[in-house]
Amino acid sequence: MIRKEAIEIAVKEIEDEPIISANGYISRDLFSLCDKKSNFYMIGSMGLASSIGLGVAIKNPEKRIFVFDGDGNVLMNLGSLATIGSIKPKNLIHVIFDNSSHESTGGQPTNSKIIKIEKIARATNYKVYEVTTGLKLKKVLKNIKKKSGPIMIIVKIKTKKMISKRITYNPIIIKRRFMESLTTM
Amino acid sequence: MKKNFQNKFFNLLLKNGVENFIGIPDSTLKNFITEGLAQKKIIIPTREEEAIGIAVGTSLSKSKSLVFMQNAGFANSLSTITSLVQLYKIPLIFLIGWRGYLSKDAPEHKKIGKIQPKLLEILNLPSKVITEKNWKSVCLWSIKKIENDMPCALIIRREFLD
Numbered sequence: 001m002i003r004k005e006a007i008e009i010a011v012k013e014i015e016d017e018p019i020i021s022a023n024g025y026i027s028r029d030l031f032s033l034c035d036k037k038s039n040f041y042m043i044g045s046m047g048l049a050s051s052i053g054l055g056v057a058i059k060n061p062e063k064r065i066f067v068f069d070g071d072g073n074v075l076m077n078l079g080s081l082a083t084i085g086s087i088k089p090k091n092l093i094h095v096i097f098d099n100s101s102h103e104s105t106g107g108q109p110t111n112s113k114i115i116k117i118e119k120i121a122r123a124t125n126y127k128v129y130e131v132t133t134g135l136k137l138k139k140v141l142k143n144i145k146k147k148s149g150p151i152m153i154i155v156k157i158k159t160k161k162m163i164s165k166r167i168t169y170n171p172i173i174i175k176r177r178f179m180e181s182l183t184t185m
Numbered sequence: 186m187k188k189n190f191q192n193k194f195f196n197l198l199l200k201n202g203v204e205n206f207i208g209i210p211d212s213t214l215k216n217f218i219t220e221g222l223a224q225k226k227i228i229i230p231t232r233e234e235e236a237i238g239i240a241v242g243t244s245l246s247k248s249k250s251l252v253f254m255q256n257a258g259f260a261n262s263l264s265t266i267t268s269l270v271q272l273y274k275i276p277l278i279f280l281i282g283w284r285g286y287l288s289k290d291a292p293e294h295k296k297i298g299k300i301q302p303k304l305l306e307i308l309n310l311p312s313k314v315i316t317e318k319n320w321k322s323v324c325l326w327s328i329k330k331i332e333n334d335m336p337c338a339l340i341i342r343r344e345f346l347d
Contacts, residue, residue, distance in 0.1 A: 020242075040245065044268025048238035051230070055205075055242015055250075079231030083239070087228070175273045179245055 001134050002160040003097050004029045007068070009134045010095060010155075013141035014066055016185055018056060018178070021068040022049040024104035026097060028164040030068060038181035041167050041174050047077035050084065050094055057089040060182060064091050071098040071112035078120065085124030090148040094126070099159045107159060118154055126152040191216035194320050198251065199226070201328045203278070205243040207236045208253030213282030213343040218253065233258030234265045241275050249331060253280040256301050257294070266308060266336075276331035279310070279338040286342040294343075305338060312338035 003025060011019075011034040018038040021027040027041040040056075042049050053067035074081070074096055084092065100113040121128045127147060129140045137155055144151055167174070195206075195217050206221045207228040221227040230236050233254045240250040254262070259281050270277055284290060285298015305312045311330060313323045323339060330337040 042269070044272055045234070045238070045265050048234060048241075048265065048269065051235045051238025052242040052245070055207075055239040055244070056246055057242070058239075059243050059246030059248050077232075077235060077238075079235055080238070083228075083230040083235060171273045175245065175275070179247065182246055 001132070001155075001157055002162060003099065003103075003157045004033065004162055004164065005134060006097055006137060006155045006157050008033050009137050010068075010141060013138060017064050017066060018060075018181065019066045019068055020049045020053040020056065022046070022070050022073040024070065024073075025164065026068050026070055026073075028166060031167045032164040036181075037177040038185060040178040041169070043167060043171065047073050047080075049073060050077060050080040053092060053094070054080070054084050054087065054089060056182070057092040058087065061089075061091055063182070064093060065089075067092070067094045069094060069096050071096060071100060071117065072102045072110045074117060075110055075112065081121060081124040081126070084150050085126065088125055089150055092150045093144065094121075094150065094152045096152065096154045097157050098154055099157045101159050103159055118152075121152040121154075126150045128152045128154065130154045130156065132156045190317050190320060192220045194315070194324060195220040197321065197324045198278075198328075199224070201249075201324070203249040203251050203328070205240060205248055205250040206253065207240045207243070207250065208280070209233050209236060209255070209258050211253070211255040211282035211284075212347060213255070213284065213341055214253055214280065217280070233262045237262055237265045237270060237277070240277050241269060241273075244275050244277055249276075249328075251278040251280055253282075255282045256284050256297050259301070259304070260297050263304070263308070266310065270336050271308075271310075274334050275336060276334050277336045278327045278331055279336070281338055281340050283314075283340050283342045287344065287346065290343065290346060301340075305340075310336060310338050312340055314340045314342060
């Protein structure tokens with residue numbers, strides 16, 4: 001499974017719920033597959049998607065908040081896991097698309113093959129699921145609807161040169177529609 | 186800055202609708218933070234960039250937010266300020282302790298203390314230094330800024346050594 005396939009499966013289960021997506025190809029894939037107002041495409045500030053997601057989750061306890069992260073992103077802000085694990089937002093679902101690679105900068109390796117993100121997440125009070133197939137991902141996403149977070153789903157994906165188009169919205173538009181979606185949906 | 190003054194400053198922000206106070210501690214801001222902790226309004230994450238990220242999330246939820254930090258943390262945050270806060274025009278109040286304001290401050294604070302005013306200027310981040318005389322008006326200035334979707338910075342000078 002490559003990232004774009006995994007994202008396609010995930011968004012079908014998530015539907016209209018808010019997603020904060022990390023910079024790089026993750027946001028680009030999400031934008032090209034399923035653009036919607038409740039997607040916050042974080043195009044810069046690498047590492048911070050989970051922090052933004054935490055802030056949104058704290059203020060919207062009645063909504064489930066999804067974060068689409070990468071292995072490079074989560075390793076850049078491991079402190080965020082400690083903070084999330086301390087606050088324990090029940091409505092936060094942190095999905096990591098893990099290809100052990102900084103794909104958008106040329107496929108340089110990350111250390112996610114050597115260290116266990118899953119173990120770090122468990123130590124910081126997450127419920128953790130690890131999946132390698134689309135079928136399993138779908139099953140986990142259905143299964144967690146009745147579970148409380150913080151939840152992490154690590155989706156092991158393969159690298160492949162399939163590049164989605166860049167996000168065409170002005171960042172201020174991304175912000176405005178996301179804010180509007182939080183109050184109207 | 187006297188204790189009483191920082192407490193009042195915190196409470197005036199609160200009264201004007203600031204609901205989230207997220208940051209990394211500074212002894213320069215000790216009484217401000219102590220007051221916030223007593224009122225259970227403070228979140229202390231691991232780094233300043235993370236604090237800004239969380240505050241962006243609360244701000245996107247239309248909840249007024251402030252991020253506090255030392256100026257060492259402000260230096261850590263430059264890219265987050267330009268590529269997140271300013272890029273998306275997120276209304277946040279930064280409260281920054283000005284270490285290295287006194288020339289006899291500890292050596293690790295000297296350089297950043299010296300370049301801090303220029304950094305704020307280059308970033309084009311509107312800022313004001315809070316004093317015991319102007320704190321009320323500066324507080325209201327910052328509220329007005331974020332109500333107009335503009336991030337801004339409030340600076341507290343470190344006028345003691347510990």
